[in-house]
Amino acid sequence: MHILTAEERSYYLDKYPIDDFFSFEIDPFLEICKFDKGEWIFQEGSFPDRLYYMIEGKAKLYMTHKNGKVSLIDYLEAPRFMGEIELLNEARYTKGIQTVTETICFSITQSCKEKLLTDVLFLRKLCVFLGEKAFKMTSKYTQNQAFPLENRLAAFIQFSSDQGIYKEKHTEICEYLGVSYRHLLYVLAQFCEEKILEKRKNGYHIMDEKRLSELAQEIL
Template identity: 30%
Template sequence: MEEKVTCDRCTDKLCASKVPIFSNLSREELVEIIAMTGHRSYHKGESVFLEGTNAATLYLINVGKIKLYKYTKEGKEQILHILADGDFFGELNLLKEGTYGFYAEAMAETRVCTLTKDKLRNLILKRPEIGLKILEVVSERLLKLENLAQNLATNDVETRIAQLILDLSKENGRNIDRGIEIKLSLTREDMSNYIGVARETISRKLKKFQDEGIIEVIGNKKIILLDEERLKGHLSL
């Protein structure tokens, strides 16, 4: 499942300074952390770990994209988070004995650096501010999960899709003359698994928003958000 590789490009710039929890460390401290890390590589679609396996590693994404997900009672995939360069995962059960509560899978060719539970504990004891930064990120992710659960439980399909587009615009959007250009890292299937609707419904609602002049869909990889305020208006429908 896991392929250990040498990582010649896994320098302090790529492995450690990309990660916000290490952002205030000196170069010497970053080099010290790099010496603690292992390196692994995953192909698109390859599993990093399964739900229920022993939690013993913190993963730092060097290059690539990882999705964290669970399965619903109906057996449908529910995406929890999609993480990219500089993000980390696998942190929740590292300070005590436990197992991973979700699946992790590479969505693209991905290289990660790893810290074992014992090394992470020693690092936090030496630099408590790193532990505090980890808690900040965990708090943000828990809030995002709460919002996701509320969105799935209380909002209709159109509202869910509108919220997803707005979230993607904040994460991946850039301002252009016509509006906000969003480069999609999600396939239609991923979008479906994120907000709990059928893939065909995603395509139909995106076309509706396009016909209304709110967005422009360019192939499967790009959306231009033409009228952000009108899209926000769909959140209260």
């Protein structure tokens, strides 16, 4: 992670105004930072001292179970808060968040925590976000029950690909989508046969974005 320059800061504040999230002056508590692809925003079990608001990029949310197994819980996409539960909850040890693409975030130090937790404007914004987050998780569950893998995988590839290349770990995606390894490989092979994807050394390249979108749109 690195902090952006004053010029870059002005650019992103103009592009993504955040002042109306708060009823107090947030600027003294705000930095704008960039995470490289594959970098950890939060290490699992860490004690976050910042609230992040992702304005560009994508990331993955992980959790380690008591038996040592690591699960991919969700894909995170801008715009969204990260670390909001830790801000609200005294038990602040976090799950792991790792970037999928280069990611730009507003970073708010928790030195203004008391201001945040008594700011009606901010709390209203946070409530709306948490409601949307809960709705998304419910929708993901119902989609897993209602739609075939072809549609769900197409939507997932569209979301998780970076610069037209999809290269997520099969084992993680099987668990995330609730399918067998064999079924996932079958559908990927089917997409390649239909020239939607092409398998190369560095991942699956999207060859027919229109057809992939048509499949994905079935569940949107």
